[in-house]
Each structure stands twice: as C-alpha cells, then as structure tokens.
Amino acid sequence: MVARVKWQRELWAAANIERQGFTYYLPRIRVNPTTEAYLFSGYMFIGTDGRWRCLTGTFGILSVIMRNPLQPALMRPEEIEAIQAREDVRGFVVLPKKPRFRSGDLVRVSTGVFSGRVGIYQGCSSCERERILLDYLGNHTEVLIAREQLVAA
Numbered sequence: 001m002v003a004r005v006k007w008q009r010e011l012w013a014a015a016n017i018e019r020q021g022f023t024y025y026l027p028r029i030r031v032n033p034t035t036e037a038y039l040f041s042g043y044m045f046i047g048t049d050g051r052w053r054c055l056t057g058t059f060g061i062l063s064v065i066m067r068n069p070l071q072p073a074l075m076r077p078e079e080i081e082a083i084q085a086r087e088d089v090r091g092f093v094v095l096p097k098k099p100r101f102r103s104g105d106l107v108r109v110s111t112g113v114f115s116g117r118v119g120i121y122q123g124c125s126s127c128e129r130e131r132i133l134l135d136y137l138g139n140h141t142e143v144l145i146a147r148e149q150l151v152a153a
Contacts, residue, residue: 013060
C-alpha cells in the first residue's frame with residue numbers, strides 16, 4: 001500500500017512503521033554526484049499483512065492512500081519489483097535517460113547492421129533502446145536500435 005508521510009520525515013516514519021512489524025520501501029535516486037532524493041518524495045510503500053488501520057495513527061504518516069473509503073490502494077508486487085530492478089549496486093533507482101530526439105525527427109544509424117540508414121524516430125522502448133522507422137526492403141519497418149548508435153540526420 002501507499003502512505004503519505006510528513007515532509008522530510010520519511011526515515012522517522014519508516015522507523016515507526018518497522019516498530020509495528022511492517023516493512024517499507026523508499027526508493028531513492030541520485031540527483032547529482034553529491035545529492036540524493038526520494039523517487040516519490042512524501043510517499044512510501046508499506047508491506048502489510050492485511051491490517052492497515054493502525055498505520056493512520058503512526059507518527060510520521062499523514063494518511064493512507066485509499067482506493068475507496070474502506071480499502072487502501074495497494075501496489076502490485078510486480079510494480080514494486082520493477083522499481084527495485086532499476087536499482088544500481090548502491091541502491092539508487094536509475095531512471096531512463098531523456099530521449100535526445102522527438103517523435104518524427106530524422107535520425108541516422110551510426111554503427112551496426114543498419115549503419116548509414118536514415119529513419120524516423122518513433123520513441124523509446126522500455127529496455128533502453130530507441131524505436132525508429134526504417135525503409136527496409138521497400139517496407140516501413142520499426143526496429144530497435146541502441147541509443148548510442150543514433151545521431152541526428
């Protein structure tokens with residue numbers, strides 16, 4: 001489930017949650033080489049065993065995010081695991097880089113099998129590759145190309 005916590009009091013709330021026997025997850029990101037932040041500032045994920053009402057009175061917790069007036073909103077375990085899978089060795093979530101191109105931009109493949117071909121940028125895929133539309137064998141074919149292989153045409 002998700003709880004809203006007091007501003008800059010995430011660790012205090014986490015300690016109080018642990019004392020009650022719950023687990024929590026506070027994903028962190030690296031803003032720059034010397035600064036870190038929480039990915040969802042002011043919110044934390046809490047693992048529950050079905051009981052949750054006691055969390056509404058926990059020091060540091062402002063509120064439990066509710067699905068309806070009687071049920072808290074729950075996060076599917078695979079959603080949490082997907083965030084955790086993006087963590088580096090130091091425990092920071094690595095966010096995908098912003099695309100260098102906009103949808104519809106002309107791009108050239110600089111290396112690899114499609115080296116020299118010009119295509120139309122279609123966007124990013126979830127696995128750090130870029131989608132481009134190439135005219136290949138007389139058909140428009142969408143291909144995935146590593147980000148570092150693309151340059152502006």
